[in-house]
Structure formats: structure tokens, C-alpha cells
Amino acid sequence: MITTYTRKVVPPINMLFSRKYRHENTVIDIGGIQIGGERVVIMAGPCSVESRQQIIEIAQAVKKVKASMLRGGAFKARSSPYSFQGLGEQGLHFLAEARTATGLPIVTEVMSPSQVPLVAAYADILQVGARNMQNFPLLCSLGGIRKPVLLKRGMGNTLEELLLAAEYILSAGNHQVILCERGIRTYESATRNTLDINAIPVLKEMTHLPVIVDPSHAIGKAQFVTAIARSAIAAGADGLLVEVHTHPAKALSDGEQSLSPSMFATLMLEVERIAGALQRHI
Ligand code: PEP
Ligand code: MN
Numbered sequence: 216m217i218t219t220y221t222r223k224v225v226p227p228i229n230m231l232f233s234r235k236y237r238h239e240n241t242v243i244d245i246g247g248i249q250i251g252g253e254r255v256v257i258m259a260g261p262c263s264v265e266s267r268q269q270i271i272e273i274a275q276a277v278k279k280v281k282a283s284m285l286r287g288g289a290f291k292a293r294s295s296p297y298s299f300q301g302l303g304e305q306g307l308h309f310l311a312e313a314r315t316a317t318g319l320p321i322v323t324e325v326m327s328p329s330q331v332p333l334v335a336a337y338a339d340i341l342q343v344g345a346r347n348m349q350n351f352p353l354l355c356s357l358g359g360i361r362k363p364v365l366l367k368r369g370m371g372n373t374l375e376e377l378l379l380a381a382e383y384i385l386s387a388g389n390h391q392v393i394l395c396e397r398g399i400r401t402y403e404s405a406t407r408n409t410l411d412i413n414a415i416p417v418l419k420e421m422t423h424l425p426v427i428v429d430p431s432h433a434i435g436k437a438q439f440v441t442a443i444a445r446s447a448i449a450a451g452a453d454g455l456l457v458e459v460h461t462h463p464a465k466a467l468s469d470g471e472q473s474l475s476p477s478m479f480a481t482l483m484l485e486v487e488r489i490a491g492a493l494q495r496h497i
Pocket of ligand 1: 262288292343344345346367397429432
């Protein structure tokens with residue numbers, strides 16, 4: 216089946232993402248957890264859902280130290296077709312079980328328009344991965360749902376391109392978009408990506424949408440994640456998306472950048488103190 220989209224081709228005078236269109240911050244409420252307000256929202260969990268036991272164990276570990284949401288990929292956008300691709304629908308089931316066990320809302324990735332109804336039936340927030348930031352049919356489909364979308368910045372995209380991608384979702388009718396800086400490609404090869412710390416205050420001026428940071432993909436090495444997570448909160452991010460695994464060395468994806476529960480506990484304590492200095496809380 217070929218889906219056609221009818222879109223308004225006349226742009227609004229002010230883009231819907233802009234502060235000129237809406238001056239006040241957009242605050243997105245997920246079961247009482249507000250993103251974009253005073254609270255700094257910490258979403259944590261494994262890169263991929265690997266089993267029922269794995270996701271429930273990690274959900275309990277991150278909840279214990281006050282994370283507010285659980286992340287985990289069921290559909291994975293891997294660079295290599297031979298890498299673990301995720302558990303698919305079964306992974307969504309396991310995430311839902313982890314939500315029931317802990318009460319944590321779930322954030323999970325959607326990769327194509329055809330997956331949107333399925334993922335929306337399980338997720339509290341639907342994540343668009345960096346590699347799909349300009350998957351325009353996907354953005355249009357997400358404009359048609361009534362659940363928040365976490366839109367990650369492409370590794371080679373400008374802030375303007377990120378905001379225009381958000382505009383696709385907003386202009387199709389979904390006003391709940393959260394932007395995520397997750398590191399960009401630079402000439403530096405000592406780290407996986409380079410966190411564009413500038414993106415945080417600059418986006419905050421350009422848009423009313425909440426801005427969060429993924430320090431895990433931004434730096435790619437667990438021992439440095441906490442330092443840049445602190446910097447993100449100090450720069451004004453509304454939250455973090457952090458990879459945590461109970462057995463990082465055995466993770467099926469991104470083990471190198473995954474925090475152990477004890478490293479994550481330290482991150483939470485330090486981030487809470489920085490948030491407090493800015494009259495925010497976790
Ligand atoms: C992820 O969140 O696990 C992920 C694949 O991130 P990104 O799309 O930013 O690479
Ligand atoms: Mn990952």
C-alpha cells in the first residue's frame with residue numbers, strides 16, 4: 216500500500232517550533248512526569264532489550280536510584296546488518312512488563328512508518344534515532360499520533376535541520392516533541408562522537424521544545440559519560456537519556472558506553488546536585 220500525505224505547503228508565518236510562535240516552554244506530561252519544566256528528567260536503561268529478566272533487572276536498578284523513565288530498544292538501527300537487530304515485538308512486551316514491575320514509563324525506538332501503530336501501543340515516548348532524523352515519512356506518521364516523540368539529532372545534521380525535522384511532526388498535528396542532542400561527527404577519533412554542548416543553550420533560544428542530552432552515544436565510553444552528563448545539566452538540558460546495563464561486558468549492543476548500576480548511582484547523585492544549584496530537581 217502506498218500512503219500519501221496531504222500537507223499544507225504554505226508555511227506558517229512563524230515556524231511552529233520557534234519561540235516567536237510560542238514564547239513559553241512546552242512542558243510535556245507523561246503520567247505526571249513533566250519534561251521541559253523545573254524537573255530534570257532522567258531516562259535510563261540498556262541500549263537494547265535482550266530478555267525479560269535483563270530489562271526487569273535493569274529497570275529495578277535504575278528506579279532504585281531515582282531514574283524517572285526506562286529506555287530500551289526493541290527495534291535497533293544498527294550500522295551493520297550482522298549486528299543484533301533487537302527482539303522486535305517481543306522486546307516491546309518485555310518493556311511493558313518492566314513498566315508494570317517498576318511503574319517507570321518507557322521510551323523506545325521506532326524505525327519506520329509501518330511500525331508506528333505497534334510501537335505507539337506500548338511506548339510512553341517514541342524515539343526517532345539519529346539515523347532516522349530525516350526519515351520524512353516516519354516523521355509524518357508520528358505527526359498523526361498523540362504520544363510524545365523523542366527526536367534525536369542526526370550525527371551530521373545542523374540544529375536548523377533538527378528543528379525542521381521537528382516541524383514535520385508538529386505541522387502534522389503532534390505538538391509533543393522532545394529534542395535530543397546525542398553527539399555529532401567531528402574529526403576527533405578519541406571518542407565515538409563529540410557532544411555539541413552549544414546545542415543546548417542555542418536550541419533553548421530557538422525553540423520552546425524540551426531539549427535533552429544523550430551522553431552515552433555522545434562520548435561512547437562509560438568512564439566519561441558522567442562528566443559530560445553533568446555538563447549537559449549545567450548547560451540547561453531538561454533531561455538525560457543514559458545507557459545502563461547490569462552486565463555491560465555482556466551487552467548485545469553498546470556495552471562499552473553502558474554504565475554499571477553503581478556508576479549510574481554516582482551520576483544521579485552528581486546530576487541532582489547540579490540541578491539543585493540551578494533551582495531544578497530530578
Ligand atoms: C540508541 O539510543 O540506542 C541509539 C541507537 O541512538 P542514536 O540513534 O542516537 O545512535
Ligand atoms: Mn545504543
